Amino acid sequence: xxxxxxxxxxxxxxDPQGEAVRHSLGAMGFEGVGAVRQxxxxxxxxxxxxxxATVAEMCEKLLANTVIESYQIEMVA
Amino acid sequence: MKAAVxxxxxxxxxxxxxxxxxxxxxxxxxxxxxxxxxxxxxxxVAVPGGFSFGDYLRCGAIAAQSPVCQAVVAHVExxxxxLGVCNGFQVLTETGLLPGALMRNAGLKFVCKTQGLRxxxxxxxxxxxxxxxxxVQFPIAHHDxxxxxxxxxxxxxxxxxxxxxxxxxxxxxxxxxIAGILSENRRVLGMMPHPExxxxxxxxxxxxxxxxxxxxxxxxxx
Numbered sequence: 297x298x299x300x301x302x303x304x305x306x307x308x309x310x311d312p313q314g315e316a317v318r319h320s321l322g323a324m325g326f327e328g329v330g331a332v333r334q335x336x337x338x339x340x341x342x343x344x345x346x347x348x349a350t351v352a353e354m355c356e357k358l359l360a361n362t363v364i365e366s367y368q369i370e371m372v373a
Numbered sequence: 374m375k376a377a378v379x380x381x382x383x384x385x386x387x388x389x390x391x392x393x394x395x396x397x398x399x400x401x402x403x404x405x406x407x408x409x410x411x412x413x414x415x416x417x418v419a420v421p422g423g424f425s426f427g428d429y430l431r432c433g434a435i436a437a438q439s440p441v442c443q444a445v446v447a448h449v450e451x452x453x454x455x456l457g458v459c460n461g462f463q464v465l466t467e468t469g470l471l472p473g474a475l476m477r478n479a480g481l482k483f484v485c486k487t488q489g490l491r492x493x494x495x496x497x498x499x500x501x502x503x504x505x506x507x508x509v510q511f512p513i514a515h516h517d518x519x520x521x522x523x524x525x526x527x528x529x530x531x532x533x534x535x536x537x538x539x540x541x542x543x544x545x546x547x548x549x550x551i552a553g554i555l556s557e558n559r560r561v562l563g564m565m566p567h568p569e570x571x572x573x574x575x576x577x578x579x580x581x582x583x584x585x586x587x588x589x590x591x592x593x594x595x
Contacts, residue, residue, distance in 0.1 A: 309521060312479050312546065358438060361431055361467065363474040364521055 297342050298372040299351045303360045304335035335365075374399050374593040376417040379445065379461075381406045381436045386422035386459065386569060393569035394419065397585035398593065406439040416592040417454040418445050420461030422514075422567060432475060432517045433463030442468055454592065455561045456499065459515055462553070462563035471554055471563045472530070473522030478515070479546025485514040487578070489541035490552050490566055494534045497555050498591045499562040502583030508541055509580035511566035518565040520547035520554075530554055537562055 305311045311333050318332040338359055340351065351369050360367040376399040380387045391401045394417075402412050406425075411418065426435035436442065442464065449455050449470050457465035465471045478484060487510050492503040503509065522530070527549055530536050538553040545565075553564025568581030 309476075310479070310546075312477050312481055312519070316481055358430070358434060361434065361474055363466075363472075363523075364476060 297344055297346065299340045299342055299346070299348075300370040300372055301338040301340065301351065301355060301359055302335060302368040302370070303338065303355075303365050304333060304367075305364055306366050309364050374417070374589050375412065375415050376401045376419060376589075377404045377411050377415045378402070378419045378421055379404050379406060379441055380421075381423065381425035381439065383425045383427055384421050384423035384460070386567065389567075389569045390419045390421040390458065393572045393581065393585050394589065396572060397582070397589040399585075399589045404441055406436065406441050409440045409444065411441070411444045411448055415448065415453070416595070417456065417588065418448055420445070420455065420457040420464050421569075422459030422461060425460055425464065428517070431463075431467070433460060433465075433467040436460075436464045437467035446470060449556070449561055452558065452560065454498070454588070456588075457561075457563040458567055458569060459518075459565055462565055463517065465561065465563045470561055471556060472526045473520055473554070475517050475565070476519040476521050476546075477517050478519050478544075483514075483516040484518070484544045486512070486544070488513040488544055488552075488566055490538040491541050493536045493539050494555075496534060497537060497559045497562065498588050499555070499584055500537055500587075501591070502587035509538075510571065510578050511568055511581060512570045512576075513544060513566045515545070515565055518545040518547065520545075520549075520551040520565075522548060533557065535559070538564055538566065 314332040314334040355367045492507040535555040539550040571578045571581035
């Protein structure tokens with residue numbers, strides 16, 4: 297089984313990289329891009345039977361820094 | 374006075390830190406990240422700058438999970454002293470020993486220069502050798518030094534006089550111009566600038582000497 301973890305900066309935390317991407321898109325002529333937020337996706341190959349709670353523990357302890365980041369777990373069969 | 378300097382794969386200021394501590398009179402031992410414990414009788418643990426584990430995942434995140442970091446946390450919980458510089462500051466925030474987080478610099482560029490810092494408090498064993506309001510010159514060299522903490526933490530840092538150094542001209546977008554902060558018991562200091570690179574006239578400046586001499590002197594007499 298697999299899990300996919302999406303890690304994003306929390307709302308309200310300024311994302312300098314997303315902001316630079318937004319700038320660049322504007323400079324390339326793409327109009328109407330209001331905001332860009334950049335995050336990461338972490339894919340985990342897991343032993344069968346691993347629970348979402350265990351993945352949440354991994355997120356809390358290592359995969360995300362909850363001071364600045366939020367995470368979402370997607371369990372993939 | 375005994376000091377331990379932690380060495381991770383990718384540390385690159387560990388020897389500079391050891392030289393600065395020895396010059397101030399400390400007995401220094403290097404400790405590899407896989408070691409489960411610290412040498413007996415260590416007074417101060419220094420977590421040096423560098424790019425531990427290649428800055429993978431987040432700066433300092435992997436290092437914070439290494440066996441020796443559990444020993445560092447236990448040392449601090451017993452009332453021991455710890456100094457984290459640059460990547461070491463990032464490691465200390467990732468362990469939770471210091472609040473907040475270090476994000477990518479607001480200008481997105483790696484900043485490498487001599488930076489003016491204002492000493493915000495002399496009420497700590499790290500900064501007792503300075504006067505509050507002094508402006509000192511320390512080198513900075515980082516890509517992720519943009520200090521972030523929520524409003525509640527920032528208010529606590531201010532109210533408890535725990536901002537040790539602030540930037541004189543913010544180079545990285547840090548909130549409240551914060552360059553270094555103290556723990557609640559004032560025995561842990563984390564800072565992005567490098568005092569260990571300002572302790573010899575050959576460095577181009579010696580403003581860092583007062584920190585090492587003050588700290589080592591105090592711990593030697595304790």
